[in-house]
Amino acid sequence: MERLQLYRLFLIIIFLHFSGAGGYAQNRQTAFPLSAVRLSESPFKAAEQTDLRYMLSLDPNRLLAPFLKEAGLEPKAKSYGNWENTGLDGHIGGHYLSALSNMYAATGDTEVRRRLNYMIDELERCQQRQNGYIGGIPGGNALWKDIAAGKIEAGGFSLNGKWVPWYNLHKLFAGLADAYRIAGVVKAKSMLTGLSNWCLKLVSGLNDVQMQRMLRCEHGGMNEVLAEVAVITGDDRYLQLAKKFSDQMILNPLLQQRDSLTGLHANTQIPKVIGFMRIAALTGNKDWEAAAGFFWQTVVKNRTVSFGGNSVREHFNPVHDFSSMLESREGPETCNSYNMLKLSKLLFLQHLSVTYMDYYERTVYNHILSSQNPEGGFVYFTPIRPGHYRVYSKAQEDFWCCVGSGLENHGKYGELIYTHRGDDLYINLFIPSVLTWKEKGIRLTQETRFPYEETTRFILETKQPERFRLYIRKPGWVRGNMLRLSVNGKMQQVTADSSSYVFIERLWAPGDEVAVRLPMSTEAEQLPDHSSWVSFIHGPVVLAATLDTADITGFYADGSRSGHIASGALLPLQDAPVFVAPVRALKQAIEPVKGQPMQFRIAGTVYPGHYRQLRLVPFYTIHNSRYIVYWPFTSREGLRQKQEQLAIREAASASLERQTIDHVLPGEQQPEADHQFRGQATESGIHNERHWRHATGWFSYDLRNEKKGAKKLRVMYWGADKGRRFDIRVNNVLLAAVVLDGAAGERFTEVDYDLPLSIRTEQPPVLNVKFEAQAGSVAGGIFDLRLMK
Numbered sequence: 001m002e003r004l005q006l007y008r009l010f011l012i013i014i015f016l017h018f019s020g021a022g023g024y025a026q027n028r029q030t031a032f033p034l035s036a037v038r039l040s041e042s043p044f045k046a047a048e049q050t051d052l053r054y055m056l057s058l059d060p061n062r063l064l065a066p067f068l069k070e071a072g073l074e075p076k077a078k079s080y081g082n083w084e085n086t087g088l089d090g091h092i093g094g095h096y097l098s099a100l101s102n103m104y105a106a107t108g109d110t111e112v113r114r115r116l117n118y119m120i121d122e123l124e125r126c127q128q129r130q131n132g133y134i135g136g137i138p139g140g141n142a143l144w145k146d147i148a149a150g151k152i153e154a155g156g157f158s159l160n161g162k163w164v165p166w167y168n169l170h171k172l173f174a175g176l177a178d179a180y181r182i183a184g185v186v187k188a189k190s191m192l193t194g195l196s197n198w199c200l201k202l203v204s205g206l207n208d209v210q211m212q213r214m215l216r217c218e219h220g221g222m223n224e225v226l227a228e229v230a231v232i233t234g235d236d237r238y239l240q241l242a243k244k245f246s247d248q249m250i251l252n253p254l255l256q257q258r259d260s261l262t263g264l265h266a267n268t269q270i271p272k273v274i275g276f277m278r279i280a281a282l283t284g285n286k287d288w289e290a291a292a293g294f295f296w297q298t299v300v301k302n303r304t305v306s307f308g309g310n311s312v313r314e315h316f317n318p319v320h321d322f323s324s325m326l327e328s329r330e331g332p333e334t335c336n337s338y339n340m341l342k343l344s345k346l347l348f349l350q351h352l353s354v355t356y357m358d359y360y361e362r363t364v365y366n367h368i369l370s371s372q373n374p375e376g377g378f379v380y381f382t383p384i385r386p387g388h389y390r391v392y393s394k395a396q397e398d399f400w401c402c403v404g405s406g407l408e409n410h411g412k413y414g415e416l417i418y419t420h421r422g423d424d425l426y427i428n429l430f431i432p433s434v435l436t437w438k439e440k441g442i443r444l445t446q447e448t449r450f451p452y453e454e455t456t457r458f459i460l461e462t463k464q465p466e467r468f469r470l471y472i473r474k475p476g477w478v479r480g481n482m483l484r485l486s487v488n489g490k491m492q493q494v495t496a497d498s499s500s501y502v503f504i505e506r507l508w509a510p511g512d513e514v515a516v517r518l519p520m521s522t523e524a525e526q527l528p529d530h531s532s533w534v535s536f537i538h539g540p541v542v543l544a545a546t547l548d549t550a551d552i553t554g555f556y557a558d559g560s561r562s563g564h565i566a567s568g569a570l571l572p573l574q575d576a577p578v579f580v581a582p583v584r585a586l587k588q589a590i591e592p593v594k595g596q597p598m599q600f601r602i603a604g605t606v607y608p609g610h611y612r613q614l615r616l617v618p619f620y621t622i623h624n625s626r627y628i629v630y631w632p633f634t635s636r637e638g639l640r641q642k643q644e645q646l647a648i649r650e651a652a653s654a655s656l657e658r659q660t661i662d663h664v665l666p667g668e669q670q671p672e673a674d675h676q677f678r679g680q681a682t683e684s685g686i687h688n689e690r691h692w693r694h695a696t697g698w699f700s701y702d703l704r705n706e707k708k709g710a711k712k713l714r715v716m717y718w719g720a721d722k723g724r725r726f727d728i729r730v731n732n733v734l735l736a737a738v739v740l741d742g743a744a745g746e747r748f749t750e751v752d753y754d755l756p757l758s759i760r761t762e763q764p765p766v767l768n769v770k771f772e773a774q775a776g777s778v779a780g781g782i783f784d785l786r787l788m789k
């Protein structure tokens with residue numbers, strides 16, 4: 001009887017089920033400030049410290065140089081190179097403000113704080129000279145003058161000939177907002193307001209058509225950060241401005257729950273959707289909220305691989321065909337996952353669905369954590385191609401987008417481990433840490449070696465006994481009712497199914513201890529296109545095998561334009577290990593190694609046989625090596641056929657690669673930027689899942705011919721394009737006067753042009769290839785451009 005009363009009084013465990021969608025405002029969560037959470041010993045803590053060292057190795061004066069230069073002030077040091085002095089000048093400075101703010105909040109490091117204050121002071125000097133504006137974009141003042149006057153020529157990544165200026169500026173907006181919100185730098189608020197007022201004035205004369213034309217060019221999360229400014233200042237004008245900065249071309253199909261993302265540059269779109277969601281949450285716009293929810297669903301369900309990433313060569317691939325991603329060196333980009341986590345966080349705080357947190361956890365462990373080398377350095381592309389590898393940035397040399405988002409990533413692991421709703425506390429992630437809930441006088445210590453053990457312990461310290469509910473996430477990967485929970489060593493009865501939190505309500509006393517056991521199992525997960533490729537997952541942890549380091553051209557990038565791509569030799573696809581088993585038997589194809597937690601050996605039939613020796617370990621622990629994260633599988637009968645098919649495909653692409661000196665994919669952002677795209681009256685788009693570019697004026701690329709030996713140019717057209725007359729010039733010498741007559745019909749065709757004799761003899765190291773329309777006609781569309789031996 002006494003026991004029963006105790007039970008009634010102090011302990012009620014109820015199973016809760018929350019549906020995945022729908023607006024449950026009563027479930028709205030509040031995140032703790034980053035400063036309320038300190039990480040304890042774990043891979044996450046180690047990653048935070050590695051990031052901190054990288055951050056401190058950067059020279060703030062070099063990062064500030066582009067801003068000072070543009071403001072007419074003397075820079076105190078030379079700009080960094082790579083993307084920092086080729087058009088995207090200053091983007092890392094913006095990221096740096098956010099990264100320092102996160103890191104200061106997460107660690108309290110005083111040097112980080114000193115640097116943040118210094119950056120802010122220096123940027124303030126720049127702002128005082130430029131009517132509220134601060135920016136590193138080269139020639140920014142002239143650019144913005146043209147924009148304000150309505151002179152707008154926008155492509156996917158160029159605005160009036162500048163490289164994504166709003167994308168660049170968004171980093172600074174976000175950096176100032178983070179310095180104020182996260183690190184409490186008071187001055188950052190007035191600077192942000194000044195910059196926002198400059199923006200407000202700049203676009204005040206632009207109508208919606210002009211705005212939408214401008215938004216064709218990648219612009220980061222301008223709509224999101226302006227919504228944030230509205231929250232910080234309480235001024236509705238910025239919310240209106242945020243809506244004005246919302247790209248209708250992306251929003252409209254999403255409002256109709258339509259996925260028309262194939263072929264689009266992935267990381268251009270995700271931040272826009274974060275903005276839709278942010279605006280929706282502030283205005284109660286259910287349609288925009290549903291649009292953002294739909295985007296999340298379709299990207300996570302149909303476009304995401306096991307470790308949480310998406311895209312190939314930065315673009316969304318067809319949902320029914322992941323072969324391009326399997327073949328490419330340029331698999332999922334880290335920035336995309338950085339942004340998908342931001343979107344997941346917003347959706348989770350609004351709806352408390354475990355689905356969002358399952359994705360968040362999967363991506364944090366397997367993409368984000370794995371994207372930093374333990375010795376320092378960030379990853380751009382994580383190829384899923386079997387046997388390929390990743391390259392890492394060098395602190396003083398490489399300044400890609402993924403360095404910027406990388407600097408931020410590893411300082412904010414504490415952002416969602418805990419949340420609260422009123423007085424109730426939620427535990428979302430099983431990462432060792434200490435939460436200090438100041439307002440309630442509560443300290444909660446989480447201890448675990450998860451995923452190397454299945455149990456996580458929570459020790460509560462309160463000033464006096466406190467009654468509240470402690471909610472614990474039951475992850476989607478815990479089967480049925482396998483979750484076990486005890487309070488002060490006493491097992492509790494819980495039931496649960498796949499998408500839920502369990503809670504305990506009691507009068508908590510100092511020293512109370514809760515232990516939760518989360519049994520993990522191994523799954524074999526196919527690619528979203530259901531092709532015969534699997535990735536093995538244990539609990540939330542993606543497993544992979546290391547191969548060797550043969551023919552790798554350096555694990556660290558060299559500061560060159562294409563340095564972020566792992567350009568070493570490819571392992572032929574037909575040589576990758578193949579599991580010979582039906583899909584339902586695949587999860588038994590690997591089994592745990594006794595006494596070695598999180599190590600797995602191959603138990604099933606794998607071909608060729610020598611691969612039986614491979615060990616699978618958590619993907620996030622693999623660095624400086626070739627690896628396999630996706631494995632082909634087949635039936636016994638299918639093995640031979642599969643290998644023959646792969647060999648034919650490989651032979652064709654290997655021979656093409658051998659003959660290719662340089663290659664541009666017109667209309668794709670990074671390949672164009674890497675080849676110094678220039679043009680006038682030119683447009684790009686997608687046709688039959690391939691990007692194109694054409695012009696009523698002209699466009700050109702610089703192709704590299706460093707190893708020399710260029711003999712011909714191969715150009716891909718759409719066979720049905722007709723009535724188009726244009727010239728192709730190489731280094732100003734006429735190569736061909738082209739007339740497209742549509743004779744080849746509805747298919748892609750390739751034409752080889754022999755280079756002029758003078759060029760074949762001279763072999764200049766750079767060949768400028770220019771497509772110029774004849775009067776009243778169109779040059780292109782060009783779908784593919786190769787310089788060949």
Ligand SMILES: [Zn+2]
Binds near residue numbers: 334403
């Ligand atoms: Zn990136």
